[in-house]
Amino acid sequence: MAWKIGVLALQGDFALHAESIRRTGSDSLEVRTVEELEGCDALVIPGGESTVLAKLLKETGLDEGVRRFSDKHPVMGTCAGLIVLSSKVMDHSIAPLGLIDITVVRNAYGRQMDSFISEVALVTDSSLGGFEGVFIRAPKITGMGKDIEVLAQRGDDVVMVRNKSVLVTAFHPELTMDSRIHTFFIDNF
Amino acid sequence: MFGEEKEYRLKVGLAEMLKGGVIMDVTNPDQAKIAEEAGAVAVMALERIPADIRVQGGVARMSDPEMIAGIMDVVSIPVMAKCRIGHFAEAQILQAIGVDFIDESEVLTPADEQFHVDKNEFKVPFVCGCRNLGEALRRIGEGAAMIRTKGEPGTGNIVEAVRHMRMVQSEIREIKLLRSDELSAKARDLGVGMDILHSVAETGKLPVPNFAAGGIATPADASLMMQLGAETIFVGSGIFKSEDPAARAKAIVTAVSNYRDPEIVARVSKNLKEAMPGMEISTISENELMAKRGW
Numbered sequence: 001m002a003w004k005i006g007v008l009a010l011q012g013d014f015a016l017h018a019e020s021i022r023r024t025g026s027d028s029l030e031v032r033t034v035e036e037l038e039g040c041d042a043l044v045i046p047g048g049e050s051t052v053l054a055k056l057l058k059e060t061g062l063d064e065g066v067r068r069f070s071d072k073h074p075v076m077g078t079c080a081g082l083i084v085l086s087s088k089v090m091d092h093s094i095a096p097l098g099l100i101d102i103t104v105v106r107n108a109y110g111r112q113m114d115s116f117i118s119e120v121a122l123v124t125d126s127s128l129g130g131f132e133g134v135f136i137r138a139p140k141i142t143g144m145g146k147d148i149e150v151l152a153q154r155g156d157d158v159v160m161v162r163n164k165s166v167l168v169t170a171f172h173p174e175l176t177m178d179s180r181i182h183t184f185f186i187d188n189f
Numbered sequence: 190m191f192g193e194e195k196e197y198r199l200k201v202g203l204a205e206m207l208k209g210g211v212i213m214d215v216t217n218p219d220q221a222k223i224a225e226e227a228g229a230v231a232v233m234a235l236e237r238i239p240a241d242i243r244v245q246g247g248v249a250r251m252s253d254p255e256m257i258a259g260i261m262d263v264v265s266i267p268v269m270a271k272c273r274i275g276h277f278a279e280a281q282i283l284q285a286i287g288v289d290f291i292d293e294s295e296v297l298t299p300a301d302e303q304f305h306v307d308k309n310e311f312k313v314p315f316v317c318g319c320r321n322l323g324e325a326l327r328r329i330g331e332g333a334a335m336i337r338t339k340g341e342p343g344t345g346n347i348v349e350a351v352r353h354m355r356m357v358q359s360e361i362r363e364i365k366l367l368r369s370d371e372l373s374a375k376a377r378d379l380g381v382g383m384d385i386l387h388s389v390a391e392t393g394k395l396p397v398p399n400f401a402a403g404g405i406a407t408p409a410d411a412s413l414m415m416q417l418g419a420e421t422i423f424v425g426s427g428i429f430k431s432e433d434p435a436a437r438a439k440a441i442v443t444a445v446s447n448y449r450d451p452e453i454v455a456r457v458s459k460n461l462k463e464a465m466p467g468m469e470i471s472t473i474s475e476n477e478l479m480a481k482r483g484w
């Protein structure tokens with residue numbers, strides 16, 4: 001049976017993730033409450049503003065909801081989603097969920113004028129090849145715990161990592177027509 | 190989904206990240222901090238909010254770059270700033286100081302009665318106002334990466350924003366019904382390219398995010414605009430002209446995220462103290478209507 005993948009729809013580019021998921025052949029549904037989350041097999045936390053996502057997660061009780069959900073189900077996060085899922089945010093602007101042991105610097109490349117599109121190398125699975133990385137006011141991963149596996153790099157920068165149940169990217173696969181990273185999440189978690 | 194060009198995709202990409210959020214007008218770093226803490230997805234830095242521009246009159250220009258930079262220093266969310274319609278030198282200055290988005294705005298006094306800024310020439314993304322589909326698509330043709338309704342800024346009166354959003358949405362529905370030979374005549378009438386009109390006919394929406402602005406003062410106003418098809422809400426004078434800005438800002442953020450759930454909107458609408466004083470549009474003289482600026 002196809003997975004039902006929830007997309008956190010509190011704020012951000014959740015509609016684009018839903019499109020990417022539909023292109024993989026899986027079903028997606030918008031998640032705004034703990035009850036909606038409980039009906040899902042996996043969750044994607046989209047791009048958006050991490051400070052806003054963190055506030056709304058707390059306000060809806062979805063911060064605890066996502067923590068409980070992640071005990072049994074996989075979670076993916078892109079850009080702001082990566083920041084929210086991390087274990088430490090350097091500027092202390094938010095209290096992250098701590099579901100993946102990485103340290104993160106927000107807006108690490110600069111402001112919108114420093115946003116860029118650049119090929120990233122998917123390092124674990126060479127059959128995947130390169131991927132068009134869209135980096136918008138993107139975060140950087142500056143520290144990683146022992147259980148972290150690096151999945152993609154751009155030069156020396158680690159831009160996609162996983163642990164047992166969480167996948168995060170600093171770039172936006174949902175801003176391309178290429179659904180391979182969503183497919184990878186569905187097939188490997 | 191987007192144009193091929195990478196720079197344009199980055200511009201629209203940032204607009205996508207702002208969806209489902211609230212962009213708030215702020216006039217100093219203290220207000221910017223209040224807005225960020227309340228959950229603003231971005232702030233619009235300007236010296237005078239529309240309600241004050243309306244009262245004080247005179248020529249309204251781009252804000253002091255020092256003041257804008259001061260706001261950029263204290264918040265970590267995107268910072269937007271306004272230039273006058275057609276004033277590409279103001280836009281160059283805003284790009285030079287590194288703002289994240291420029292609003293080519295009818296709130297300021299237009300600098301050019303014939304031409305808007307050629308937004309494709311800039312690396313920084315632009316948002317522009319519209320009253321109808323033709324205006325929206327002409328601005329997108331010039332390179333705008335986000336469209337918003339004009340509404341009637343600084344009035345605390347939602348009626349014009351509703352009119353503009355309904356107009357855009359009903360014109361889009363009409364376009365979807367046209368045959369392809371009829372689309373060509375429509376493109377000529379609207380003064381827009383065929384490719385952009387085809388994209389609207391196929392997708393049933395604008396090719397860039399469609400936000401609401403102008404007269405939003407309460408959580409209910411924000412919910413109304415979201416239900417009419419807006420993807421994010423700009424609140425100009427509505428927050429810092431109200432009695433308790435922090436509470437109102439937070440309430441509007443929650444209302445936008447939960448606009449489908451009237452019980453939540455009801456809960457956050459309670460005890461917000463006084464909203465900004467409103468203005469009846471018919472009391473504004475014809476030549477002071479900001480929505481009429483631009484074409």
